[in-house]
Amino acid sequence: MQEFINQFFDVGFMVDHFDEVLEGFWVTIQLSVLSGILALIWGLILATLRQLPGKGFMPVRAVTIAYIDVFRGIPLLILILIIAGGVPALEFLPESLRLPQWFGKPDNFWFGVLAITITYGAYMAEVYRSGIESVPGGQMEAARSLGMSHGQAMRNVILPQAVRKVIAPLLNDFVALTKDTTLVSVIALSEVTQVANDIQSETFNSSALVLGALLFLAVTLPLARLIDKLIAREQGRFTRGAPRVEAL
Amino acid sequence: MEGNGSGAMLSLQGVCKRFGQLEVLRGVDLEIKKGEVVCVLGPSGSGKSTLLRCVNLLEPPEEGDIHLEGRSICKGPGSGSGEKGWELNFVRQRVGIVFQQFNLFPHKTALQNVTLAQEKVLGRSSAEAREKGAELLERVGLGDKLNEYPERLSGGQQQRVAIARALAMDPHVMLFDEVTSALDPELVKEVLDSMRKLAEEGMTMIVVTHEIGFAREVADRVVFMDEGVIVEDGPPSQVIDSPREERTKKFLGLVLEH
Numbered sequence: 001m002q003e004f005i006n007q008f009f010d011v012g013f014m015v016d017h018f019d020e021v022l023e024g025f026w027v028t029i030q031l032s033v034l035s036g037i038l039a040l041i042w043g044l045i046l047a048t049l050r051q052l053p054g055k056g057f058m059p060v061r062a063v064t065i066a067y068i069d070v071f072r073g074i075p076l077l078i079l080i081l082i083i084a085g086g087v088p089a090l091e092f093l094p095e096s097l098r099l100p101q102w103f104g105k106p107d108n109f110w111f112g113v114l115a116i117t118i119t120y121g122a123y124m125a126e127v128y129r130s131g132i133e134s135v136p137g138g139q140m141e142a143a144r145s146l147g148m149s150h151g152q153a154m155r156n157v158i159l160p161q162a163v164r165k166v167i168a169p170l171l172n173d174f175v176a177l178t179k180d181t182t183l184v185s186v187i188a189l190s191e192v193t194q195v196a197n198d199i200q201s202e203t204f205n206s207s208a209l210v211l212g213a214l215l216f217l218a219v220t221l222p223l224a225r226l227i228d229k230l231i232a233r234e235q236g237r238f239t240r241g242a243p244r245v246e247a248l
Numbered sequence: 249m250e251g252n253g254s255g256a257m258l259s260l261q262g263v264c265k266r267f268g269q270l271e272v273l274r275g276v277d278l279e280i281k282k283g284e285v286v287c288v289l290g291p292s293g294s295g296k297s298t299l300l301r302c303v304n305l306l307e308p309p310e311e312g313d314i315h316l317e318g319r320s321i322c323k324g325p326g327s328g329s330g331e332k333g334w335e336l337n338f339v340r341q342r343v344g345i346v347f348q349q350f351n352l353f354p355h356k357t358a359l360q361n362v363t364l365a366q367e368k369v370l371g372r373s374s375a376e377a378r379e380k381g382a383e384l385l386e387r388v389g390l391g392d393k394l395n396e397y398p399e400r401l402s403g404g405q406q407q408r409v410a411i412a413r414a415l416a417m418d419p420h421v422m423l424f425d426e427v428t429s430a431l432d433p434e435l436v437k438e439v440l441d442s443m444r445k446l447a448e449e450g451m452t453m454i455v456v457t458h459e460i461g462f463a464r465e466v467a468d469r470v471v472f473m474d475e476g477v478i479v480e481d482g483p484p485s486q487v488i489d490s491p492r493e494e495r496t497k498k499f500l501g502l503v504l505e506h
Contacts, residue, residue, distance in 0.1 A: 145414075147341055147369040148365055148368055148369055
């Protein structure tokens with residue numbers, strides 16, 4: 001039993017390595033927040049492209065749907081390896097793109113951001129789409145009948161309602177994204193997994209990895225509660241008796 | 249409003265509309281003069297709503313021609329159902345529509361519902377739009393509800409906001425698509441009163457309705473539709489009180505029975 005506790009829950013060991021692990025976790029947070037924001041924006045762009053009306057935009061819609069299908073269908077880990085191994089070898093790119101060192105962050109940080117944004121943009125596009133499609137068709141008609149263009153109607157009428165409905169599922173995706181940032185350790189980014197794993201390799205003690213996991217919980221548990229609250233609030237909006245015939 | 253000579257405000261010639269195999273409009277001819285109030289009656293599925301939706305190009309017709317203030321709004325039928333062949337801007341700036349389901353923007357207050365398109369489409373300043381919006385909401389009896397969200401308003405109040413929202417664009421023609429059908433009976437009157445006032449002020453109106461009493465009292469003309477064509481067209485005293493066509497008689501018999 002003591003051996004078990006020493007292996008996984010050695011508090012003294014955790015305290016000794018706390019600064020190192022926390023430093024790694026700080027990289028994880030930066031990676032998560034930056035990729036999360038970019039994926040939110042990229043997903044919204046994809047969802048909007050997917051909803052463009054008329055025959056003329058058919059190719060745009062087709063390309064967007066293909067993109068979403070492909071990147072939801074391939075593992076993030078493979079994408080990370082493809083980008084990190086492939087982009088630096090593209091000699092025709094300027095060095096600032098092949099080996100980006102922006103804002104004092106190493107290139108593998110940026111490759112991670114790129115891969116996560118590409119993949120989670122596709123996931124989030126689908127979440128936005130479900131939100132857009134849950135807005136009754138009468139809303140678009142009303143906006144268009146007042147003379148708004150499709151773009152104006154999307155921006156002022158459809159998207160504000162759609163986004164409000166999908167904040168909870170988007171946050172859900174963000175939690176998943178945060179956990180998936182650990183995959184970037186595979187290209188040797190010193191985020192929390194990489195740091196704690198190195199400690200384990202040197203000391204044969206897993207407590208640093210457990211500490212990393214606990215740090216994740218410190219972020220993801222409050223988010224889970226927040227998501228629950230948002231869902232309850234959204235449901236409250238419906239049960240308060242607003243006459244939204246089409247929505248029911 | 250700039251009058252466009254003495255010609256018809258709106259004229260439809262041989263308008264046809266299909267949804268797949270279903271022929272909803274099968275050659276509709278209709279002329280409406282400036283300031284005229286035309287009520288359209290007919291059983292459900294007769295094409296009344298589709299007719300309105302053709303006029304403001306929410307459902308562009310497949311055949312036939314529609315002239316608004318003397319100008320054809322169907323640039324070459326057969327140009328497809330895309331938006332290119334249609335005079336969308338010309339039409340939407342002149343034709344307002346009110347829907348059965350109100351379709352208010354739920355994330356905007358009553359006043360914001362009325363100001364949004366004024367600012368985005370007509371380019372009015374927000375002060376100008378708010379002044380106009382408040383004035384219109386006052387006119388439909390909602391001067392005290394400017395900052396309420398739609399979910400806090402009754403159906404009748406929501407529908408009056410929708411009327412104010414359409415009027416804010418200074419339309420020359422107003423279309424009403426069964427605007428009282430989704431309302432509780434006690435709320436119907438307040439909406440009809442707003443419409444009656446509008447008619448008295450000289451607005452050109454096409455009103456699809458099941459309110460026979462309203463049609464009899466307010467309409468200059470009543471049109472009876474069935475199976476995608478106009479069966480009878482004349483003053484209310486004729487079409488409602490002494491219909492000539494069998495189909496009209498039968499329908500009115502069913503509606504007026506209870």
